[in-house]
Amino acid sequence: MKSKNWFLKGVNRGIETERFPLSPPDEVAAWSGGIAGKGNANCPTDAITNNKWDAEKCIYCRRCFPNYKPTGNLARTEPKKSHGQFKKSFFIYPFDFGTCGACNVELRALSYPQYDLNRLGIFFTNTPRHADAIVIMGVFTPKMRDAFLLAYDAMPEPKTVIALGVCAITGGVIGKNPDHVSVIDIPGCPPNPYAILDALIRVRK
Numbered sequence: 784m785k786s787k788n789w790f791l792k793g794v795n796r797g798i799e800t801e802r803f804p805l806s807p808p809d810e811v812a813a814w815s816g817g818i819a820g821k822g823n824a825n826c827p828t829d830a831i832t833n834n835k836w837d838a839e840k841c842i843y844c845r846r847c848f849p850n851y852k853p854t855g856n857l858a859r860t861e862p863k864k865s866h867g868q869f870k871k872s873f874f875i876y877p878f879d880f881g882t883c884g885a886c887n888v889e890l891r892a893l894s895y896p897q898y899d900l901n902r903l904g905i906f907f908t909n910t911p912r913h914a915d916a917i918v919i920m921g922v923f924t925p926k927m928r929d930a931f932l933l934a935y936d937a938m939p940e941p942k943t944v945i946a947l948g949v950c951a952i953t954g955g956v957i958g959k960n961p962d963h964v965s966v967i968d969i970p971g972c973p974p975n976p977y978a979i980l981d982a983l984i985r986v987r988k
């Protein structure tokens with residue numbers, strides 16, 4: 784997203800917040816969505832095999848360029864389960880296993896005027912006791928297991944788990960994550976804010 788363009792569009796429109804998901808995204812950064820192409824990928828995470836791209840492994844290092852190029856489409860995975868009971872309001876609790884910081888920044892961006900997730904009934908909470916969903920980020924390590932289980936157990940029912948970023952989904956460049964129980968994986972490194980919003984909306988349907 785070119786912030787200058789977004790600012791000018793906001794000034795012309797008289798309102799800063801985008802209409803997404805009612806309208807398509809104003810602008811998706813090229814290297815944050817799908818990737819397609821042919822040939823040798825030289826991919827460090829095996830995100831491309833037999834010319835097929837796996838969003839859940841891609842760290843967007845661009846080593847596959849120019850054989851593979853961004854498509855401009857949002858990278859999405861389907862929810863394994865939907866939670867219609869969160870339609871009216873949805874409180875999310877970020878849980879950091881040890882990120883590089885970028886996933887946190889993109890998640891936090893949803894509360895800025897450009898995206899304004901509160902207009903969709905989605906809110907951050909800083910305690911698992913008020914959370915409907917725990918959003919895990921970073922590579923899962925055994926030493927964080929107890930802290931995670933404590934937070935998860937403190938959440939009221941019904942509750943759900945969302946994995947944000949390839950570190951949380953597959954371990955990214957570090958390696959394979961232990962199995963977890965996420966209902967939706969939001970691919971990206973870091974995920975695009977539109978992709979995060981899109982996933983948060985779909986998991987509540």
Ligand code: SF4
Binds near residue numbers: 830831840842847
């Ligand atoms: S951007 Fe990097 S991680 Fe993603 S498919 Fe290309 S080489 Fe693999």
Ligand code: SF4
Binds near residue numbers: 948971
């Ligand atoms: S998925 Fe990428 S951006 Fe997110 S914590 Fe891992 S390395 Fe950082």
